[in-house]
Amino acid sequence: MQAFNNGIRAPFKIFYGHDPNKLHRWRIKLDCGSVEECLTYGEPPNKCPMRDTLTGVPLPLGQRLCKSHAAGPAPYRTIDDWLERSEVIFPPDPVEPKYDLAPGIWQLMRKDYERTVAYWTVKLSCSHQTKVVTDLGWRPGDEPRTTAERQREMLEENEADRLLNPEPDVEEQMIRDHLRRMLNDGWPSPSPEAQCSTCSYARWIVGYQSLDWLVPRPKPPNPRPPKRELLTNRLNKLEADAAELRRELEQLP
Template sequence: MGAPPTSIRRLLLEDGPPQGTPTLQRLPGRARPRQDALRECEAEAAEMRGYIPRVLWDFLVPDLTRVFRWRVQLDCGCIPEVLTLGDGTPPHDVQWKEHVHESQLPHGQMICWHDNSPSAPYRVIAEWGERREVTFPASAVEPPGGIDPNAWALIRHDEPHTSAFWKVTLTCGHVEEAVAPSLDWTPDSGLDRAPPHRVLQMSAEFEKAWRSNPELQTEQDRDHTRRMLVDGWPSPQPERLCYSCPQVRMITAYERVGWLVPRQKKAEKTVSRAPTPSRSALERRLQRAEAVAKRLRAELDDLE
């Protein structure tokens, strides 16, 4: 039989996993010894029991007998080990957290920090979420190291002040924080813009500053400033640097490692749970077996 016709081959290809879906496969290298992983998890659970009230242990401290170990391959080439509760959900279907804002990453993504990652890109704010207020003490009179005293005099706060921080979801799906222009600002307040003559003035000032000091802002920050000027210098700014984007990796493949705490052998359970047949059922089975034996003996006799 030759190769299947082109149309069928194409169908077979299309039937395969869609591009980008992580595959279950044997990954290079091997998992850490189970005892090491277990010891770490036990220490973490013990620590949690230290600060979580006893009545909440069942809800908040993970039951280690339900923990399943996986290895995942990321598109940066790293192969970390991850844990899930139960083995029914593959690791790319879990929403992993980033630990700066404790927000959930989009499916299939994990943070894997690399020092040589690109710098944070600007992303447009798609959604305003939770709000919190933070009170800061009055600023020091002396400028902190490296800041021009005249500039410091303009930006320093004489009195303690409070700012409102909002969790924002960016168009990439990652979460950052943005400062509201005032305490009573809400997303319904919309964006404030500077008067057009002031924006023109600022544009001229920025262009002059960039010419005299080309390193004042990076290329990316300069583009951002230009976008804000073209938009009339909106406040709050509709875009934000995303610090997750450069450190986020996609899960490309995964491997099952096993339960953190070995399960009881299935066979033992099956045997102990198998119902004992009743006497009448056994008698019926014996009758059937005897009937078959009788027929086979008759066939043997015929042969002889």
């Protein structure tokens, strides 16, 4: 039995809480090209609900988390639905920029005072969920607030950043596209879109192949031969016995 690095033996790690006799093995292909094995309770992998291990929220049927590829940048998705609201107290932002933001952008976004905000669970256009923050008084259906002054500042910052880095990588380009949409809309608050970390590692199943039950099932006993075959065998034996008896009779004096 092979042990993992953390000392947990493989069967316990994989099957804890599951009955191995009910698990079926599948080979699946994901749209990123990865080929992996997975276990279900017999249903095809694209009908087996999976959870996003980060958010705990079920993934759309047919999606799985790819174990082979590192997560890419989290794309921006439109917010389709505002689901749950709670209130959270945030301490003042640090002076040093967070989230790898440029110091100029951080200075514009930074709040140097403690504040209470609304913390929303939202459903995105990709069907995944994430959390976003809004002003306390904002409710779904309210017009987003826009600030002409802030828009102008962000526009200048965005332009300066574009000039400083004329060849952005994929992630940088994605952020710029988001900023451009925000600027075109007057820098609305709350933003109509949010980054989806689940999209950066969830992949669609594009093919699957049944392997076997994890614990192979006993083969069914050979089926009984058909009745005609049984009767023919019996008749052949009786005829052979009869021929033998006739030979013995002929040999009697």
